[in-house]
Amino acid sequence: MKLNGKIFIRKIGNEHFAMLIEGLGKDSNKMIRCNDTSAFLFEKLEKETSLDELADALTEKYDIDRATAYEDAKGVVDSLRKAGFIEE
Numbered sequence: 001m002k003l004n005g006k007i008f009i010r011k012i013g014n015e016h017f018a019m020l021i022e023g024l025g026k027d028s029n030k031m032i033r034c035n036d037t038s039a040f041l042f043e044k045l046e047k048e049t050s051l052d053e054l055a056d057a058l059t060e061k062y063d064i065d066r067a068t069a070y071e072d073a074k075g076v077v078d079s080l081r082k083a084g085f086i087e088e
Contacts (some may be wrong), residue, residue, distance in 0.1 A: 002046045004087050018042055020085055041076050
C-alpha cells in the first residue's frame with residue numbers, strides 16, 4: 001500500500017496537513033490535520049510499504065512495544081483508507 005498519488009503533505013507552523021486533491025470543486029478535495037505520529041507514517045507511505053513495516057518504523061522511532069505500534073499504525077491506515085488517501 002502507499003499514498004494516493006494526489007496527496008500533498010505540508011507543514012504549516014507546527015502542524016502537518018495532508019490534502020487529497022481530486023478535482024476543482026470544494027466537495028472533491030479533502031484535508032486532514034496530522035499529529036507527529038501520523039505525519040511520520042505519511043512519510044513512510046510515500047513509497048510502497050506494509051502494515052508490518054509501518055509498525056516496525058513506529059517501534060524504532062518512538063521506542064514503544066510492537067503490539068501498540070501495530071494497533072496505532074492500523075488505526076491510521078484504516079482512517080486513511082476510508083478517506084481515500086491510500087492506494088492498495
